[in-house]
Amino acid sequence: MLLFEGTSEEFVEYDQRDGLEELHVPRRRPDQVFGLARTPSLDLYARAEKLRGLRHSPFSNVELLYPFLICEAKSEGRGPGFESIETQTAFPIRTCLQLQDDLRQRSGVQLSPFVWFMAYQGDEWRVAGCLMHEGRYQIIDLWMGRTTSLDGALQLLLIIDSICEWARDVFRFEISSCLAGGKDNLRGISRRHGSPAVTYASRFSTQEPQYEGTTIISVHGDARPSSIPETDVDITDFAENASIASLTLEDSMMELDGITEDPSAACQDESVELYGDVVSHPLLKWVKISSTGVPWTAHATIRHSNMCLFAFSHLSLPEELDLLLACLRQASSWGVGSIRKIATSLVMSLTDHSFVRNTTMGSILQLRNDWLREDENTSVDSEYPLRALFVFRTYIRTSDWQIIRELLCISCTAQTAHNLAKIAGFSAESLRIRMQQSSNEHPLPISDFEALRGLTGSDAASAAISSKVLYHCLTPTREEAGGFSCSWESRLVSEDMKISFSMLAPSICFSLDRRTALMEVLKKPSPKNLRYHLGPDVAARKSAILLHKGNHWPRTTPSWCLMILDELELERSGELARRLSTQVSYHAFHFAPRSDEAGEPFSRTMDYSGDKEFLEFWAEDLRG
Structure with a gap:
C-alpha cells in the first residue's frame, strides 16, 4: 500500500x-x-x-x-x-x-x-x-x-x-x-511510563526530526530510494546484508536501561526515579539508605523476593511497508541479521502452530492491564485480530539487585505477515499453508500468566537467580479433535524464535511499547507443574539467601545482597542480623561473569573469607 x-x-x-x-x-x-x-x-x-x-x-x-x-x-x-x-x-x-x-x-x-x-x-x-x-x-x-x-x-x-x-x-x-x-495514541508507537518514549524513526536520514518529550532513533543505511515502495515491489534492494550476531533471548535483551557509555550511572538514575514514590514501602527500607548514615549500604543491600518490578514489552509490527522496513532495518543495524533474515525468522515464528496464538489487540491490552495491575480502558477499535507470541523471563537487575519479571509479546496482523513474507521471499502458496496450519483461535488463559505473576519466596528467587526464560506453548490434546492445551516451557527453541524476540531488545525497534510497575506480590503456592520449569530450588527450606555480584556487574552495585524469602518485615533489624549470621556460617551464591543481566550461578557456593570482616561488621551494625 x-x-x-x-x-x-x-x-x-x-x-x-x-x-x-x-x-x-x-x-x-x-x-x-x-x-x-x-x-x-x-x-x-x-x-x-x-x-x-x-x-x-x-x-x-x-x-x-x-x-x-x-x-x-x-x-x-x-x-x-x-x-x-x-x-x-x-x-x-x-x-x-x-x-x-x-x-x-x-x-x-x-x-x-x-x-x-x-x-x-x-x-x-x-x-x-x-x-x-x-x-x-x-x-x-x-x-x-x-x-x-x-x-x-x-x-x-x-x-x-x-x-x-x-x-x-x-x-x-x-x-x-x-x-x-x-x-x-498512535497504533504501534511505543509508550513508556516514567521515561521518554521511543516514538518514531527515520529509515534512512541522518537528520532526525525533534519532537518535545520524545527520543528519536535514526537508522543509517547506504541505500536511499527517493520513492516509497509498494507492497508488490521487489524487496531485494532493501535486504542489505549484515553480520548475523549469535543473539539469544538471554544475551540480547537483558539490559533494561539501554546502552549507554556509563551504564551504571544510567541504572542508578533510573533506580532513584523508580523508587521515588514507593520508598516508604516496608520491603524497600534498605533501597535508598544513604551510605553516610549507614556505612555498609555502599557495599551491601537487603532485598525481598516478593518485591518485584513487573514489565510488559509488546512489539506490534506495523502494517505499513515503509514502517515495517524501518523496524527491520533498525534491527539489522544492531547486528540482529540481514533484513531478509529477520523477516524470514518473524514469518517462521509467527506461523509456528506450536507457539503462535490467534487473538486480538484488545486481549493483549487487557493482559497488559492484568500484568501491571492497571485499569486503562481498551477501546472497541482495538478488537482487531492479531497473531501473537509470548515469552516470560525473570532475572536480577545488575544495577541494584531488583528482581525483574517481564512478559514479552510480538504481534502482527495478517497484512503484516504477508508483507514480511514478501520481504523474506516466501511464495504466496507456502505462506498460505503455514498460516492455515496455525489459524485456530486460542483465548488467552489468564491463569497461565497469573501463575508466573504470582511467584513468591524461594520460587521467585530461584527463577530470577537462574535468569529463567519460558515460552508459552500450545500442545494438541488427545481428548478433543482440534483442541489445544497451553503451558510454559523452558525447552530449546529455534534460531528463528530467538532472532524474532531479539527485536524486543531496547533501542532495536521503535515500535516497542514497554511499561513497568513496582509492587509487592502476596504469597501463595506455585502450581506444581510450573515449579519444574523454574530451575533448581537454590533456596529450598531457607528463609534468606546471601548473594554476591558477578565480575561483570557495575562497580557501583553493592557487592552483597541478603535476599529475604519469607514474610519477615525488613524493619526488624535484629532478625535480619540473625539471618545474615546464619548465612555467613555457610556459603553464598556467586554470579558467573557473563555479559547478560545475571546468568546462572557460577557455582553453588563461594569462598567468603576475604569479606568475612565486612560481613561480621554488617551483622553487628544491624544488631545495633
Whole structure:
C-alpha cells in the first residue's frame, strides 16, 4: 500500500468560510498535487468522533489527504512567468494550509502547517516553502536553478529526495499524531511510563526530526530510494546484508536501561526515579539508605523476593511497508541479521502452530492491564485480530539487585505477515499453508500468566537467580479433535524464535511499547507443574539467601545482597542480623561473569573469607 497519493488537474474546493466563490474567484486546477494516501491507520484516525465534520482533503473525488506538495508547469516559449504561476496557485496553497491549521486547532496537538510549491518553466525550476505566520500566509523562495546543468539537476534531485523523506518521516507522523489526538495514541508507537518514549524513526536520514518529550532513533543505511515502495515491489534492494550476531533471548535483551557509555550511572538514575514514590514501602527500607548514615549500604543491600518490578514489552509490527522496513532495518543495524533474515525468522515464528496464538489487540491490552495491575480502558477499535507470541523471563537487575519479571509479546496482523513474507521471499502458496496450519483461535488463559505473576519466596528467587526464560506453548490434546492445551516451557527453541524476540531488545525497534510497575506480590503456592520449569530450588527450606555480584556487574552495585524469602518485615533489624549470621556460617551464591543481566550461578557456593570482616561488621551494625 502506498503512503502517498497524487492527482492531476483536479479542481481545488475552497473553504466556504472564505467566501471565495461568492467573490467569483475562479477555481484552480494545479498540474500536480501530492498528499497522504488514505491508509487503514489514517482512515481509522480520521473517522474519530471528535473530528466529525472536519475536512481532510481539498478534493471531493480523490483519496488524497492533507496535500503537502503542489507542482505547476508552463511551457518555455509563451510562459506567463513565475510571478503569474505563483499568483494562480496562491489560493490552492492557502486551502491546503487551512486544512492543516484546522486539524491543529481541532486536535489541540502541536503542528506547523507547511506546503511545498514547485514550479518550472522550460528547464528553469523554482522551489518555495509555504507556511502560516501570525495568521498570515507566506510563500518563501528557497531555490532556483536549471536542469540543463549537471549541478542544477543534481541539486533538484537532492531537494526532491529530501521532500520525500520529510513527508514520510516528519509530515506523515505529525498529521497522524493530530488525527489520533497525540503521539501516545498512535497504533504501534511505543509508550513508556516514567521515561521518554521511543516514538518514531527515520529509515534512512541522518537528520532526525525533534519532537518535545520524545527520543528519536535514526537508522543509517547506504541505500536511499527517493520513492516509497509498494507492497508488490521487489524487496531485494532493501535486504542489505549484515553480520548475523549469535543473539539469544538471554544475551540480547537483558539490559533494561539501554546502552549507554556509563551504564551504571544510567541504572542508578533510573533506580532513584523508580523508587521515588514507593520508598516508604516496608520491603524497600534498605533501597535508598544513604551510605553516610549507614556505612555498609555502599557495599551491601537487603532485598525481598516478593518485591518485584513487573514489565510488559509488546512489539506490534506495523502494517505499513515503509514502517515495517524501518523496524527491520533498525534491527539489522544492531547486528540482529540481514533484513531478509529477520523477516524470514518473524514469518517462521509467527506461523509456528506450536507457539503462535490467534487473538486480538484488545486481549493483549487487557493482559497488559492484568500484568501491571492497571485499569486503562481498551477501546472497541482495538478488537482487531492479531497473531501473537509470548515469552516470560525473570532475572536480577545488575544495577541494584531488583528482581525483574517481564512478559514479552510480538504481534502482527495478517497484512503484516504477508508483507514480511514478501520481504523474506516466501511464495504466496507456502505462506498460505503455514498460516492455515496455525489459524485456530486460542483465548488467552489468564491463569497461565497469573501463575508466573504470582511467584513468591524461594520460587521467585530461584527463577530470577537462574535468569529463567519460558515460552508459552500450545500442545494438541488427545481428548478433543482440534483442541489445544497451553503451558510454559523452558525447552530449546529455534534460531528463528530467538532472532524474532531479539527485536524486543531496547533501542532495536521503535515500535516497542514497554511499561513497568513496582509492587509487592502476596504469597501463595506455585502450581506444581510450573515449579519444574523454574530451575533448581537454590533456596529450598531457607528463609534468606546471601548473594554476591558477578565480575561483570557495575562497580557501583553493592557487592552483597541478603535476599529475604519469607514474610519477615525488613524493619526488624535484629532478625535480619540473625539471618545474615546464619548465612555467613555457610556459603553464598556467586554470579558467573557473563555479559547478560545475571546468568546462572557460577557455582553453588563461594569462598567468603576475604569479606568475612565486612560481613561480621554488617551483622553487628544491624544488631545495633
